[in-house]
Amino acid sequence: xxxxxxxxxxxxxxxxxxxxxxxxxxxxxxxxxxxxxxxxxxxxxxxxxxxxxxxxxxxxxxxxxxxxxxxxxxxxxxxxxxxxxxxxxxxxxxxxxxxxxxxxxxxxxxxxxxxxxxxxxxxxxxxxxxxxxxxxxxxxxxxxxxxxxxxxxxxxxxxxxxxxxxxxxxxxxxxxxxxxxxxxxxxxxxxxxxxxxxxxxxxxxxxxxxxxxxxxxxxxxxxxxxxxxxxxxxxxxxxxxxxxxxxxxxxxxxxxxxxxxxxxxxxxxxxxxxxxxxxxxxxx
Amino acid sequence: xxxxxxxxxxxxxxxxxxxxxxxxxxxxxxxxxxxxxxxxxxxxxxxxxxxxxxxxxxxxxxxxxxxxxxxxxxxxxxxxxxxxxxxxxxxxxxxxxxxxxxxxxxxxxxxxxxxxxxxxxxxxxxxxxxxxxxxxxxxxxxxxxxxxxxxxxxxxxxxxxxxxxxxxxxxxxxxxxxxxxxxxxxxxxxxxxxxxxxxxxxxxxxxxxxxxxxxxxxxxxxxxxxxxxxxxxxxxxxxxxxxxxxxxxxxxxxxxxxxxxxxxxxxxxxxxxxxxxxxxxxxxxxxxxxxxxxxxxxxxxxxxxxxxxxxxxxxxxxxxxxxxxxxxxxxxxxxxxxxxxxxxx
Ligand SMILES: Nc1ncnc2c1ncn2[C@@H]1O[C@H](COP(=O)(O)OP(=O)(O)OP(=O)(O)O)[C@@H](O)[C@H]1O
Ligand SMILES: [Mg+2]
Numbered sequence: 001x002x003x004x005x006x007x008x009x010x011x012x013x014x015x016x017x018x019x020x021x022x023x024x025x026x027x028x029x030x031x032x033x034x035x036x037x038x039x040x041x042x043x044x045x046x047x048x049x050x051x052x053x054x055x056x057x058x059x060x061x062x063x064x065x066x067x068x069x070x071x072x073x074x075x076x077x078x079x080x081x082x083x084x085x086x087x088x089x090x091x092x093x094x095x096x097x098x099x100x101x102x103x104x105x106x107x108x109x110x111x112x113x114x115x116x117x118x119x120x121x122x123x124x125x126x127x128x129x130x131x132x133x134x135x136x137x138x139x140x141x142x143x144x145x146x147x148x149x150x151x152x153x154x155x156x157x158x159x160x161x162x163x164x165x166x167x168x169x170x171x172x173x174x175x176x177x178x179x180x181x182x183x184x185x186x187x188x189x190x191x192x193x194x195x196x197x198x199x200x201x202x203x204x205x206x207x208x209x210x211x212x213x214x215x216x217x218x219x220x221x222x223x224x225x226x227x228x229x230x231x232x233x234x235x236x237x238x239x240x241x242x243x244x245x246x247x248x249x250x251x252x253x254x255x256x257x258x259x260x261x262x263x264x265x266x267x268x269x270x271x272x273x274x275x276x277x278x279x280x281x282x283x284x
Numbered sequence: 285x286x287x288x289x290x291x292x293x294x295x296x297x298x299x300x301x302x303x304x305x306x307x308x309x310x311x312x313x314x315x316x317x318x319x320x321x322x323x324x325x326x327x328x329x330x331x332x333x334x335x336x337x338x339x340x341x342x343x344x345x346x347x348x349x350x351x352x353x354x355x356x357x358x359x360x361x362x363x364x365x366x367x368x369x370x371x372x373x374x375x376x377x378x379x380x381x382x383x384x385x386x387x388x389x390x391x392x393x394x395x396x397x398x399x400x401x402x403x404x405x406x407x408x409x410x411x412x413x414x415x416x417x418x419x420x421x422x423x424x425x426x427x428x429x430x431x432x433x434x435x436x437x438x439x440x441x442x443x444x445x446x447x448x449x450x451x452x453x454x455x456x457x458x459x460x461x462x463x464x465x466x467x468x469x470x471x472x473x474x475x476x477x478x479x480x481x482x483x484x485x486x487x488x489x490x491x492x493x494x495x496x497x498x499x500x501x502x503x504x505x506x507x508x509x510x511x512x513x514x515x516x517x518x519x520x521x522x523x524x525x526x527x528x529x530x531x532x533x534x535x536x537x538x539x540x541x542x543x544x545x546x547x548x549x550x551x552x553x554x555x556x557x558x559x560x561x562x563x564x565x566x567x568x569x570x571x572x573x574x575x576x577x578x579x580x581x582x583x584x585x586x587x588x589x590x591x592x593x594x595x596x597x598x599x600x601x602x603x604x605x606x607x608x609x610x611x612x613x614x615x616x617x618x619x620x621x622x623x624x625x626x627x628x629x
Contacts, residue, residue, distance in 0.1 A: 185336050186369035188356040189431070189440075190383035200386070204373045264628075 022129075038258035048253050055258035064242070064259070068266065071222060071238040075267075078160045079217040083210060085161070086168035091202060094170070096178040105173075108166040116163065120230035123159040124150050127231070155231040160224055164217045171216060175209040176202075211278045215271050239263050252270055286347055287311040288333070288438060288470060294341035295328050295494075302493040305342070308488070313468045315461065317481035320491035321517070326474040327366075329491075333472065334363050349439060362431030364441040366422055370415045376402075376426050377411030382580060383434045399431040404463070407520045421452050425596060428460070432467070439464070439471040445480065446576045457483045478518050478612040482506070490514045493585055506558075512627050515556035522562065522597050526553040526626055534626075536619065537593035543621030547628040554627045561623040562599035564615050571616025576609050 006012055040050035058064075091106055114122075126132050127149035137143040149155055163229060179202065187197035203210070225240035247256035288310040295303040303325040305589035308388055310316050331337040333344060335356035343352045344601045351359055361409040362383075371379050377384075380401050381394040388398075402408050410418075415426065424444065431439060444460070445453045461484040464471045475481055481488045482502045489499040490513075498510035509515035512523050526546060529535040532544045536555055567573045574592030586606055587601045597617060601607055 033496050179369060180369060181371040181373060182365045186355075186363070186365055186371075187382070187386075188336070189334055189359075189361060189363040189550065191357050191360070191386045191434070192382075193355075193357050196386065200382075201371060207373065 011214065019037050034225075034259045034261055036254055039254045039257075041088075041252055041254045043236055044251075056262070057257045058255060059258055059262060064239075067237065067239050067281045068263070069238065070236070070261070072266065072270070073227070074160070074236075074238060075218045075221040077157060078164055078221040079214045081157065081161045082164050082168040082217045083213055084214070086165065086172055087203065087206075087210065088198070090169050090172040090176050091198065093180070094173060094179075108169055111162070116224070116226045119159055119163050120227050123155065123162070124230055126151075127158075149214070149231045150231050151236070153232065153236055155187050156236050157230050159227045159231055160221055163224070163227070164220050167220060168213055168217055171213045172209060175206055211274060217272055219267060219271070222263065225256075243283060287314075288504075289345040290329075290333070290342065291345070292342035293329070293332060293339045293344060295325070295332060295337060296340045296568045302494055303332070303339075306491075306494075306496055307342075308496060308499060310470060310472065312470055312541055312558065314486045315471045315484055315489045316473070316489060317485035317487050317518075318472065318474045318491060319478060319481045320476065322476060324491045325494040326476075326491060327442055328494075330440055330472065330474050333438070334361060335359050347548065350469060359408075359438075360434065361438040361440060362434070362436035363439075364427045364431050364444045366443045366446060367551050370423060370427055370429040372416060374415070375411065376407070376413045376418070379415060379426060380411075380430045380433055382395075382430060384485055387434070397433060399432060404432075405429045420448055421456065424448065424456060425612050428463075432469075435469075437468075437470065439469045441471070443474055443476070445475075446477075447516055453480070454483075460484060477573075482518075486517075490517060491556070492517070507623075508625060509556055509627065510554065512554045520559050520598065520600075522555075522557045522559060523553045524557065524595060524597070526555050528552070537572045537574075537595060537597075537617075539570060541619050541621065544619070544624065544626060547626050548626050555619070555623045555624050556627055557619055558599075559587065559598045559600035562597060563618040563620070564590070564599050564601075564609060566617050567614045567616040569616070573619050574615055574617055576611050576613045576615055578611065579611060590615060590617060 035049075036047065036276055038051050038053070039047040039054055040052055040054070041047050042065060104200065111119075129146050129148035132146065134143055134146040134149065138146050183201050184194070184197045185203045188194065192200060221236075223240055225244050226236060228238050229241055230234050240263075243256045243259045243263070246252045247258065288308075290306055290308045291568075293303060293306045306329060308316075310569055318329065320326055328337060332339050335354060336353070336362055339352065342352055343402075345351065346359070348597055371382065374382065376588060377395075377398045380398050381389075384394045384397060397410070398411050402410055405428060407425060408490070410422075410426075417421065418426065424447075428444070431441075441460075445456050448456060455479055459475075460473075473481075473484060482505075487499055488502050488505045490497045490505065494514050498505060498514045505514065507517050509518065515521045516523060524536050526534050526536055526544065528551070529540060530545060532546050532565075533540050534553075535541075536544065544555065552593065565571050572592050574590040574597060576588060577591050577596070578589040580587050581603075584603070586601050586603060588601070590597045590599065597609070599617070
């Protein structure tokens with residue numbers, strides 16, 4: 001097929017619709033948010049157009065620094081957990097019978113239909129003292145007494161990993177299915193045990209996919225604000241929780257906007273860094 | 285007992301038998317070609333030798349030890365896959381040294397071995413190249429070098445040359461055979477190209493339907509096929525019915541041929557005659573009579589198709605003794621008992 005570069009403006013036609021959607025639903029709101037972040041806050045929940053750095057200055061405190069640090073740490077931890085569990089899981093899934101694959105994929109897809117609220121309450125019930133899984137452990141004789149597992153960091157991690165896991169599998173699945181199964185067989189004939197073959201062949205051969213998955217889950221987890229509140233203590237609250245709090249309950253739009261802009265910039269910087277590191281290793 | 289020994293090896297997939305009761309003995313240092321039509325179980329047999337599939341019956345012995353259930357990575361073998369399976373994330377050198385790295389061999393020893401192997405496959409200085417940027421023949425050589433890095437006891441290759449063009453394939457066949465002789469390594473190659481098998485092998489194993497039909501040196505396979513399948517599969521042949529005449533003597537296409545007998549204990553048989561062993565003469569005088577139906581001059585050889593007693597017989601001559609025949613002409617066919625084989629089935 002011959003491909004020519006577009007000659008006239010009309011040839012760009014097919015791009016107008018997505019470009020328009022992107023402008024209306026992404027560029028405009030984001031620009032508005034950046035603008036608002038420089039506005040002056042008025043008592044009583046209003047703000048007036050201005051160009052002040054107060055909102056950013058207020059953010060640069062130890063408290064918000066800690067919250068930002070925790071948010072990034074939590075997002076990274078969830079991304080790593082998802083990928084560490086997801087790669088072997090998806091690898092085994094891609095090597096199993098077609099029927100089993102379909103059942104698992106449908107089950108995983110159905111998790112996507114659950115809202116964050118439902119996931120949060122389901123896990124808080126599962127982790128509760130009165131109706132939680134610890135009762136099962138007591139019944140099995142593994143535990144002496146039922147206890148509450150929430151609120152805790154572990155509960156937040158578990159629920160967030162659960163929520164992001166289907167996305168992880170869906171991104172990894174096509175790459176693992178396409179991976180030539182004779183690669184691991186070749187590794188085995190060369191003296192690698194199945195586990196070693198997995199670690200020295202499958203994982204490195206999928207490095208780019210794994211990096212992309214890490215970034216995706218990281219960004220996804222960064223936006224989570226319900227699960228940390230439902231399952232964590234205040235010290236487990238993320239920046240997204242504080243942004244929601246400021247925007248909705250404190251009616252401080254300019255400050256919320258400033259925090260959101262900051263969060264976007266920091267995460268963009270981290271993603272850029274990860275991509276850069278990935279490219280450096282590839283060039284080597 | 286040394287070498288590789290397969291006894292009654294069987295592999296079933298569900299109710300389907302892919303490899304059926306195969307017994308084979310491969311002495312140390314021999315080059316064996318597994319030859320057969322598509323789907324006859326060659327790959328399955330090789331995968332069982334490699335330990336990638338477990339037999340459902342029988343046992344495999346290597347250098348006196350039963351390895352039937354030993355996992356692949358403990359068998360110390362080298363295998364070249366049809367897809368080559370070079371690791372895309374590693375360089376040529378890293379690919380070759382993979383088995384050494386897995387075994388924890390020191391870096392400088394690895395480096396020496398890489399250089400040795402690259403010299404052996406005529407690709408010196410390629411260690412730091414990416415495998416994606418190699419040509420087909422070069423990838424082939426790298427896969428061979430990778431499999432030989434640890435000097436394995438057994439070298440297995442599954443259709444290693446099928447992706448190469450005809451010219452390169454011929455050159456690689458010779459190279460592979462020379463390499464094997466130099467290293468003296470026991471080698472098994474799967475192929476469905478009989479020319480390839482004849483070029484390389486000490487022993488050709490002809491398989492069909494999951495069974496071994498004949499295992500013998502190439503010349504014997506060609507000159508003394510065990511059955512009509514082998515005769516037909518290896519090279520071109522004429523398969524002619526042998527039936528008893530009124531007096532109980534063996535008759536081929538209506539003529540009793542001196543020196544040819546029915547197979548012992550069988551009411552009828554099949555005679556395999558290579559086209560180059562068929563002589564065309566004047567009709568009569570005890571020759572099988574037939575009619576020329578088609579003549580083609582292939583440059584290096586002339587093929588004459590003769591219809592005799594309802595069967596087509598092909599005769600091949602070199603251009604120097606060009607037969608003086610034309611289509612529609614009656615001719616006589618003479619068979620030499622020394623170069624024909626009577627087969628029971
Ligand atoms: N995993 C499997 N499950 C079911 N049947 C199989 C499996 N692997 C192979 N078979 C069947 O076993 C038979 C032998 O297959 P095999 O791959 O050994 O043939 P082959 O001789 O190597 O053929 P080719 O020359 O086409 O590579 C085939 O009929 C194939 O369909
Ligand atoms: Mg095969």
